[in-house]
Amino acid sequence: MPPRNCALCANARAMLKRPKTGQQICRGCFFYVFETEVHNTITEAKLFKPGDKVAIGASGGKDSTVLAHVMKTLNERYQYGLDLFLLSIDEGITGYRDDSLETVKRNQQQYDIPLKILSYDELYGWTMDAIVSQVGKKNNCTFCGVFRRQALDRGAATLGVDHIVTGHNADDIAETVLMNIMRGDIARLGRCTLICTQGEDTIKRSKPFKYAYEKEIVMYAYFKKLDYFSTECIYSPDAYRGHARVFLKDLEAARPSAIIDIIHSGEAFEVREEVKATQKVQQTCQRCGYMSSNELCKACTLLEGLERGMANSAITDRARKKLDAEGPAPDNLRTIPFYRAPSAAGPNASIAVEAPS
Amino acid sequence: MSSCGNPAVEAEALMSRRLKFDKSRSCVKCKTNVGNIVIRHAVYCKDCFTPLQTTKFKRSLEPSINPASASTSGPRRTKLKATGNLLIGFSGGLGSTVLLDLVSRCYISSNETVENVDGNSKPRGGTKHPRNQSVWMEARACYVEMCGAFPESGMRDRTDEVRKAVERYNGFEFVSLRIEDAFDSRWWASVGGRDQIRERDLGVDLSDEELLLSSLQHSSDSSPLAALQKYLSSLPTTTATQSSLTALTRLLLLYTALATSSSHLLLGTTLTGLSIGLISGVAMGGGFVVREEAGEEWEPRISGLAGEERRIKVVRPLQDMGMKECAAWVWWNGLEVVGKENVVGVKQGIGGLTKDFIVGLERDYPSTVSTIARTCAKLAPKDAAVERCVMCERPAQRGVQDWKARISIRSFNSPESEMSIPLPPHIQSAIPPPSHPHHSSFSPSLTPLLCYGCHTTLTSRSSRGTALQSKNLSKSLTDVIAPLPVWVSSRLLDSVVNPGGEMRDDLGGDAWQSKKMDVKEMRDAVKDFLLED
Ligand SMILES: [Zn+2]
Ligand SMILES: [Zn+2]
Ligand SMILES: [Zn+2]
Ligand SMILES: [Zn+2]
Numbered sequence: 001m002p003p004r005n006c007a008l009c010a011n012a013r014a015m016l017k018r019p020k021t022g023q024q025i026c027r028g029c030f031f032y033v034f035e036t037e038v039h040n041t042i043t044e045a046k047l048f049k050p051g052d053k054v055a056i057g058a059s060g061g062k063d064s065t066v067l068a069h070v071m072k073t074l075n076e077r078y079q080y081g082l083d084l085f086l087l088s089i090d091e092g093i094t095g096y097r098d099d100s101l102e103t104v105k106r107n108q109q110q111y112d113i114p115l116k117i118l119s120y121d122e123l124y125g126w127t128m129d130a131i132v133s134q135v136g137k138k139n140n141c142t143f144c145g146v147f148r149r150q151a152l153d154r155g156a157a158t159l160g161v162d163h164i165v166t167g168h169n170a171d172d173i174a175e176t177v178l179m180n181i182m183r184g185d186i187a188r189l190g191r192c193t194l195i196c197t198q199g200e201d202t203i204k205r206s207k208p209f210k211y212a213y214e215k216e217i218v219m220y221a222y223f224k225k226l227d228y229f230s231t232e233c234i235y236s237p238d239a240y241r242g243h244a245r246v247f248l249k250d251l252e253a254a255r256p257s258a259i260i261d262i263i264h265s266g267e268a269f270e271v272r273e274e275v276k277a278t279q280k281v282q283q284t285c286q287r288c289g290y291m292s293s294n295e296l297c298k299a300c301t302l303l304e305g306l307e308r309g310m311a312n313s314a315i316t317d318r319a320r321k322k323l324d325a326e327g328p329a330p331d332n333l334r335t336i337p338f339y340r341a342p343s344a345a346g347p348n349a350s351i352a353v354e355a356p357s
Numbered sequence: 358m359s360s361c362g363n364p365a366v367e368a369e370a371l372m373s374r375r376l377k378f379d380k381s382r383s384c385v386k387c388k389t390n391v392g393n394i395v396i397r398h399a400v401y402c403k404d405c406f407t408p409l410q411t412t413k414f415k416r417s418l419e420p421s422i423n424p425a426s427a428s429t430s431g432p433r434r435t436k437l438k439a440t441g442n443l444l445i446g447f448s449g450g451l452g453s454t455v456l457l458d459l460v461s462r463c464y465i466s467s468n469e470t471v472e473n474v475d476g477n478s479k480p481r482g483g484t485k486h487p488r489n490q491s492v493w494m495e496a497r498a499c500y501v502e503m504c505g506a507f508p509e510s511g512m513r514d515r516t517d518e519v520r521k522a523v524e525r526y527n528g529f530e531f532v533s534l535r536i537e538d539a540f541d542s543r544w545w546a547s548v549g550g551r552d553q554i555r556e557r558d559l560g561v562d563l564s565d566e567e568l569l570l571s572s573l574q575h576s577s578d579s580s581p582l583a584a585l586q587k588y589l590s591s592l593p594t595t596t597a598t599q600s601s602l603t604a605l606t607r608l609l610l611l612y613t614a615l616a617t618s619s620s621h622l623l624l625g626t627t628l629t630g631l632s633i634g635l636i637s638g639v640a641m642g643g644g645f646v647v648r649e650e651a652g653e654e655w656e657p658r659i660s661g662l663a664g665e666e667r668r669i670k671v672v673r674p675l676q677d678m679g680m681k682e683c684a685a686w687v688w689w690n691g692l693e694v695v696g697k698e699n700v701v702g703v704k705q706g707i708g709g710l711t712k713d714f715i716v717g718l719e720r721d722y723p724s725t726v727s728t729i730a731r732t733c734a735k736l737a738p739k740d741a742a743v744e745r746c747v748m749c750e751r752p753a754q755r756g757v758q759d760w761k762a763r764i765s766i767r768s769f770n771s772p773e774s775e776m777s778i779p780l781p782p783h784i785q786s787a788i789p790p791p792s793h794p795h796h797s798s799f800s801p802s803l804t805p806l807l808c809y810g811c812h813t814t815l816t817s818r819s820s821r822g823t824a825l826q827s828k829n830l831s832k833s834l835t836d837v838i839a840p841l842p843v844w845v846s847s848r849l850l851d852s853v854v855n856p857g858g859e860m861r862d863d864l865g866g867d868a869w870q871s872k873k874m875d876v877k878e879m880r881d882a883v884k885d886f887l888l889e890d
Pocket of ligand 1 (some may be wrong): 006007008009011012025027029318
C-alpha cells in the first residue's frame with residue numbers, strides 16, 4: 001500500500017493510527033488533537049481561573065508525567081495564568097519509588113515547576129514496607145489507596161494550592177463505571193464520571209485526562225521522548241487486577257470507541273432522586289478532621305489497626321467489630337495530624353500557609 | 358495511574374466469593390424436603406420452586422397491567438384488566454419458552470383443561486367470575502425469523518418449529534415475521550404505516566462518517582431481503598451488526614404490537630439476559646436509555662390500524678429469574694426449547710463479549726447479575742430527552758455531536774460542530790473541506806436525527822473494519838448507499854412530502870437549532886434527488 005496522507009491535515013504523511021478514532025494521522029496532528037482535546041475538556045468544565053494554584057499529582061508514571069507536560073504546554077499556549085506545582089507522595093516502598101521520584105525531580109527542573117514530596121512515614125509514621133511486613137501483601141493496596149488520597153490533600157494544603165489535578169485517564173474512568181455498576185456502588189457511580197470533585201472541606205480535584213486514552217498517553221510520551229517509569233507497584237503484581245480491566249480491553253479491541261462510549265453512558269445517567277435521599281451524608285473524621293462517611297475516616301481506622309497490631313480491622317466489618325470489642329483506642333495512639341483544608345481556614349488562608357519556594 | 362490507584366482493588370473485599378449454598382441441605386422454604394436447586398446461596402426443593410418462580414413472575418408483570426393492578430391494597434388478580442391485547446416476543450429460546458408457559462398457566466388457560474398453577478383444573482366461581490375473565494382479550498406470540506441476516510452461515514429457517522412450539526398452547530395466535538420485513542414497505546403498510554412510493558426511498562452512505570442521505574437507486578434485486586443484507590454488510594463492525602439486529606427486532610415487535618392493538622409486549626429476558634443487556638448497553642453508549650433496557654413505554658409515531666393513539670408497555674416479567682432457574686423450569690416441566698442457532702463471529706462483538714463476561718462472573722459471583730440489575734434500576738437519565746431517535750425510537754439527548762467533536766476531534770472543520778478549531782502550528786494553509794464524491798454539497802445528514810448509541814453504531818469503526826471502508830472508496834454511488842429501515846425512511850420522507858408534518862416540529866424547536874440540517878435545507882437538498890414534481 002502506498003503511504004497514506006494524514007486524515008486530518010491531508011498534507012503530511014500519516015505516521016500513526018489513532019487509538020481513539022482509528023484515523024491515520026501525522027505526528028504533528030496527533031500532538032495537536034491530543035492537547036486540544038485536553039484543552040477542550042478543561043475549558044468546557046471551566047476548571048480553572050487565572051491565578052489559581054494548581055498541584056499536579058506526580059508519581060513519575062506515564063499519566064502524571066504526560067499530564068505535567070501537557071499542563072505546562074496548555075498553560076503557556078492558552079494563557080491559563082496558573083501557578084503550577086508538582087506534588088509527589090513517597091509511599092516508602094524500597095526500590096519502587098526511588099526511580100520514579102527521580103523522574104519527578106527531573107520534571108521539576110525541565111519544566112521549572114516547584115516540587116513537594118510528602119512521605120507516608122512523615123504523615124502516618126508508617127512506610128508501606130512496614131505496613132506490608134505487618135499485613136502481608138494481600139490487602140496492602142487498600143492501605144496504599146486510602147493513605148495516598150489523604151496524603152495528596154494534605155500535601156496540597158501545605159502548598160496552599162486550590163486545586164489538584166491527577167492523571168486518571170479515560171480507561172481508568174470507564175473501568176470505574178463498570179466496576180461500580182457490578183458491585184452496586186451507587187454513590188461512587190454517580191461521582192466517578194465527574195471531571196471535578198470537591199467535598200465540603202477538601203481541595204478540588206480534577207481529571208483533565210478523563211477523555212484521554214491510555215494508549216494515546218503512552219504514544220504521546222513516546223513521540224515526545226518523555227521518560228517515565230512504569231509504576232508497577234512491587235507489592236501488587238499478584239493483587240486482584242479486576243475482571244473489569246480485562247473486559248474493558250476486550251471491548252476496546254472490539255470497538256475502540258467503547259471506552260469513550262462507557263464514559264458517555266456514565267455521564268448520561270444519575271442516581272434517581274428517591275435513591276439519593278437514602279445515601280449517607282458526609283461528615284468529618286472525629287480524630288483527624290478529614291472527610292469521612294463514618295465517625296472515623298478510613299485512614300484513621302487503618303492506622304489504628306496497624307498501631308494496635310490488628311491491621312486487618314478496617315478491611316472487613318467483622319474484624320472491625322473484633323477491634324472494637326478489644327476496647328477503645330488507647331490514649332497514646334499515634335494519629336494523623338488534624339486536617340485543615342485551605343478553604344475551611346477562612347479567606348486568604350491558602351496563601352498564608354507556606355509560600356512555595 | 359499506578360496499580361495502587363487501581364479502582365478494582367477495593368472491589369476485592371466486596372466481591373469475595375461465598376459458598377455456593379448454605380450449609381443446610383434442606384429446602385429453606387418448607388424446611389422438610391431435600392433441596393433440589395440452589396438459587397443465589399439458598400436451597401429450594403422442587404415443590405417450593407414452582408410457586409416461588411410464579412410469584413416472582415407475577416410480581417414483575419402485574420403492577421404494569423393497569424393502574425388498579427399497581428395498587429398494593431386488596432387482591433390484585435380480580436382487578437387485572439389490560440386496555441389492549443397481549444403480544445409475546447417469542448424467539449424459541451430458553452427465556453421466551455418459560456415466558457410463554459408462565460403466561461399460559463397464569464392468565465390464558467385458566468378456562469381450559471390444562472392444570473393451572475394452583476393445581477385445580479376447573480375454574481372456581483365459574484367462568485363469569487372476574488377472576489376467570491381474561492386479562493387480555495387476545496393473545497399472540499410473535500416470532501421473528503433471523504436466517505435472512507446470515508446468508509453465508511447456512512442458518513436454517515425455524516419458523517415451523519417455533520410455530521409448533523406455540524401451537525402446543527391454547528389461546529395464542531402465532532404471528533410470523535422475518536427480519537427483512539424491516540425493509541419491506543408492504544409490511545410497513547400492514548402495520549399501519551403509510552405506503553410510500555418505492556422510488557422515493559432514501560438511503561444513507563454508511564461508508565462516510567457524515568452519514569449523508571441520498572435517494573436509493575434500485576438495482577435489479579431490490580427485495581426486502583437484499584435491502585437487509587445490503588444494510589447489514591454496510592455496517593462498520595460486528596458489534597454494529599448485532600446491535601442493529603436487536604434494534605430491528607425490537608421495532609418489528611413494537612409495530613406488530615401496535616397493529617394488533619396490544620397494550621403489552623412481553624419479552625422473555627431473564628435476569629442474566631437483562632444484566633448482559635444493561636452492561637452491553639452502557640458499553641455501547643446507551644447510558645441515557647438504561648431504564649428503557651429494563652422496561653419501557655413506547656408511544657408510536659404512527660397511529661396504527663385502529664387509528665387511535667396508543668402506548669405500548671414493554672415488560673420483562675422474567676427479570677428476577679436467572680438463566681439457571683429458567684433451565685430448571687424447563688426441565689421439571691418437560692418443556693421443549695427450540696433454541697437459537699449460534700452465529701459465527703458473535704463472540705467478537707460487544708454483545709457477545711459481555712455475555713461471556715457476565716455468564717463467567719455469574720458462575721463465580723452468583724449475586725453479580727442481580728446487583729447489576731438493582732444498580733441500574735436506581736438510575737435515571739440526567740437530562741430530559743429532547744427528541745426521539747429516528748432509528749431506535751428511544752429518547753435522545755441534546756448536544757451529542759458537540760460532545761463527540763470536543764473530545765475526539767475527527768476533523769479540523771467539523772460541520773456537525775459549532776466549534777471552530779484553530780489549525781495546528783505545522784499547518785500553514787487552510788485545509789479544504791473533505792469532498793464527497795457521491796453527493797451534492799448540500800446533502801442532508803442522518804446524524805442529527807440519531808441518538809448517541811445509533812450514531813456510534815453507524816459510524817464507529819474497529820481497526821478490523823477499515824478494510825470495508827477502503828473497499829468502498831472505489832465503489833459507485835449505487836454501491837455505497839445503504840437502504841434504511843422502513844420506519845426511518847418513512848419518517849424522513851413524511852417531512853419532505855408533507856412539510857407540515859411532525860418532523861418540522863421535532864426539528865424546528867430549540868432542541869436541534871444548532872444542527873446543520875433544518876427542514877428547509879433538507880427539503881431543498883433531497884428535492885434534487887427525489888421529488889419528481
Ligand atoms: Zn496531519
Ligand atoms: Zn481520620
Ligand atoms: Zn420446599
Ligand atoms: Zn437510536
